[in-house]
Amino acid sequence: MGMTISEKILAAHSGRDAVEPGECINATFDMVIVQDLSLLMAKEPFEQIFDGLGESSVFDPEKVVVTFEHEAPAPTVLAATNQKWGRQWARRHGITNMLEIGRHGIQHMVSNEQGFVLPGDLFVANGSHTCTDGAVGAFAVGVGAASLAVALAIGEVWLEIPETSRFVYRGTLQPWVSAKDLILYTLGQIRTDGALNQVMEFAGETVRALPMSGRFTLCNMAKEAGAVTGIIEPDALTEAYVRPRARRAHRTLSSDSDARYRAIHEYDVSALGPQVACPFSPDNVKPVEAVAGVPIDQVFIGSCTNSRVDDLRVAVEVIGSRKVHRDVRLIVIPGSQYVYLEALREGVIERLVEAGATIGAPGCGPCPGLHTGVLGEGERCVSTSNRNFPGRMGHRTAEVYLASPATAAASAVLGRLADPREMMGR
Amino acid sequence: MTGRVHRFGDNVDTDMIMPARYLGHSRAEQSRHAMEGVDSDFTAKVQPGDVIVAGRNFGCGSARPAHRPLQDAGVSCVIAASFANLFMRNAVNEGLPILRCPEAARELREGDLVEVDHEGGIIRCPATGRVYQAEMFPEFIRQIIRSGGLIPYAREKVKQRVQEREEK
Numbered sequence: 397m398g399m400t401i402s403e404k405i406l407a408a409h410s411g412r413d414a415v416e417p418g419e420c421i422n423a424t425f426d427m428v429i430v431q432d433l434s435l436l437m438a439k440e441p442f443e444q445i446f447d448g449l450g451e452s453s454v455f456d457p458e459k460v461v462v463t464f465e466h467e468a469p470a471p472t473v474l475a476a477t478n479q480k481w482g483r484q485w486a487r488r489h490g491i492t493n494m495l496e497i498g499r500h501g502i503q504h505m506v507s508n509e510q511g512f513v514l515p516g517d518l519f520v521a522n523g524s525h526t527c528t529d530g531a532v533g534a535f536a537v538g539v540g541a542a543s544l545a546v547a548l549a550i551g552e553v554w555l556e557i558p559e560t561s562r563f564v565y566r567g568t569l570q571p572w573v574s575a576k577d578l579i580l581y582t583l584g585q586i587r588t589d590g591a592l593n594q595v596m597e598f599a600g601e602t603v604r605a606l607p608m609s610g611r612f613t614l615c616n617m618a619k620e621a622g623a624v625t626g627i628i629e630p631d632a633l634t635e636a637y638v639r640p641r642a643r644r645a646h647r648t649l650s651s652d653s654d655a656r657y658r659a660i661h662e663y664d665v666s667a668l669g670p671q672v673a674c675p676f677s678p679d680n681v682k683p684v685e686a687v688a689g690v691p692i693d694q695v696f697i698g699s700c701t702n703s704r705v706d707d708l709r710v711a712v713e714v715i716g717s718r719k720v721h722r723d724v725r726l727i728v729i730p731g732s733q734y735v736y737l738e739a740l741r742e743g744v745i746e747r748l749v750e751a752g753a754t755i756g757a758p759g760c761g762p763c764p765g766l767h768t769g770v771l772g773e774g775e776r777c778v779s780t781s782n783r784n785f786p787g788r789m790g791h792r793t794a795e796v797y798l799a800s801p802a803t804a805a806a807s808a809v810l811g812r813l814a815d816p817r818e819m820m821g822r
Numbered sequence: 823m824t825g826r827v828h829r830f831g832d833n834v835d836t837d838m839i840m841p842a843r844y845l846g847h848s849r850a851e852q853s854r855h856a857m858e859g860v861d862s863d864f865t866a867k868v869q870p871g872d873v874i875v876a877g878r879n880f881g882c883g884s885a886r887p888a889h890r891p892l893q894d895a896g897v898s899c900v901i902a903a904s905f906a907n908l909f910m911r912n913a914v915n916e917g918l919p920i921l922r923c924p925e926a927a928r929e930l931r932e933g934d935l936v937e938v939d940h941e942g943g944i945i946r947c948p949a950t951g952r953v954y955q956a957e958m959f960p961e962f963i964r965q966i967i968r969s970g971g972l973i974p975y976a977r978e979k980v981k982q983r984v985q986e987r988e989e990k
């Protein structure tokens with residue numbers, strides 16, 4: 397019986413030849429990344445582990461990365477105090493990969509941009525969207541505070557081997573249709589528990605034709621289907637992305653042709669149009685035509701789902717020489733300093749600001765409802781992020797429509813939910 | 823453990839259990855807002871030992887330790903048709919008993935008094951006379967639960983590390 401890429405990675409990291417779904421393993425991992433708030437939440441369990449034992453040290457400072465994203469830079473005295481502790485913690489433990497404000501970014505972006513996560517890795521973080529990094533062919537798994545503390549202290553993580561479902565896409569995407577539309581469409585089909593506690597393995601010619609940015613978007617929202625993670629088998633494009641960034645050797649694995657899947661879903665997406673997830677769930681998905689015209693107050697282009705240079709480029713292309721509608725605010729937040737600099741160099745930021753957008757410091761922005769553009773009572777927002785539960789981005793009556801950067805940009809210009817194809821011609 | 827049932831639906835997410843705006847706050851403060859996103863009176867009603875009963879995919883959403891405000895508010899166990907993986911891991915690691923039992927999740931009513939044997943996964947509802955058997959977790963997980971969570975396990979490992987160093 398063959399194995400999936402995920403099973404191979406998990407076997408390799410637990411000293412076994414093979415693993416089977418349902419088994420539990422205690423594994424070693426290649427890298428762990430923490431951010432401002434996840435580090436804070438691991439503080440108590442980390443201290444409990446060492447309490448009274450006469451020592452306190454991370455298992456290997458070289459394998460730990462610290463970044464700032466949720467509240468970066470600190471918007472409140474409380475956040476500043478917490479982050480001060482985080483910095484001291486990182487220094488005390490000799491962590492050289494501490495990405496200070498100004499070199500920071502969302503953990504699910506700096507992780508791959510800076511070559512911390514590589515194909516074949518078992519990669520650990522406290523963050524549900526750790527699954528994003530499956531796009532490089534790693535098993536990237538989000539764990540909670542106690543597991544993170546244990547990972548930092550002893551370099552081990554326990555996992556229940558998940559079943560894998562394979563999602564195969566065929567057909568060439570229409571203009572102005574992107575990976576975001578693919579994953580929203582999939583969520584509409586399988587719903588928020590459609591891959592509960594499974595791995596979503598994305599494959600097929602459509603996925604092969606996606607740029608790395610799109611592949612990250614695809615894997616990012618595996619979590620919204622309840623998946624443990626998402627993964628894409630590495631190919632030449634992955635290799636080209638990873639090679640200049642890699643800090644160590646890596647292994648390129650793929651699934652066996654006789655690997656066992658829980659289910660195989662096949663979609664022909666050649667006629668797919670832009671999709672929108674309506675309030676209050678990422679699986680409440682409709683074709684953009686069905687909601688075009690809904691009045692809006694804000695557009696947010698950002699988050700670990702869609703704040704890469706390609707995403708900002710698409711927004712600029714859609715906006716063209718037009719301006720953001722006078723009744724709408726467009727908030728653009730590059731996910732990392734790396735993206736920010738690239739976008740600046742290309743003039744993408746300049747054109748966004750000219751159009752009437754405001755640019756936030758790299759990080760999560762309003763996505764988790766903490767700062768830089770949270771929503772007031774009853775306000776409506778088109779967002780390129782991944783969640784639209786009540787209260788997620790601000791007031792609990794605020795309504796968030798999840799969409800692609802192209803749909804978000806068209807909506808910002810027209811001042812209402814809009815189909816990018818309306819503006820761009822088909 | 824005996825307690826009253828508080829019922830919730832499918833897909834109760836971590837923002838409902840532990841709203842993000844309290845993430846930087848103290849644990850005590852967080853516990854005062856448990857379940858606020860779905861029932862703003864929850865902390866006023868809940869008594870020590872009470873049980874949450876929910877549908878599918880309980881705890882979906884973020885990786886935050888959403889089990890903690892429940893524990894601190896006195897919730898003795900969560901029974902659901904299914905759990906999101908991260909919530910399940912968090913609860914197991916830090917000793918909040920959780921039971922996967924679709925039948926009980928379907929049939930138990932708001933306010934029912936239930937007796938729960940966590941170790942054996944048995945749920946009794948004296949009012950209806952119904953007895954439910956929850957799904958058993960794999961042995962490795964049961965071991966973590968028995969030893970009081972993941973922290974005691976890690977402490978043993980650290981002790982070994984310290985000892986080995988001293989012997990050198």
Ligand code: SF4
Nearest residue numbers: 525699700760763764
């Ligand atoms: S951008 Fe949003 S979803 Fe992504 S890590 Fe930040 S808060 Fe989480």
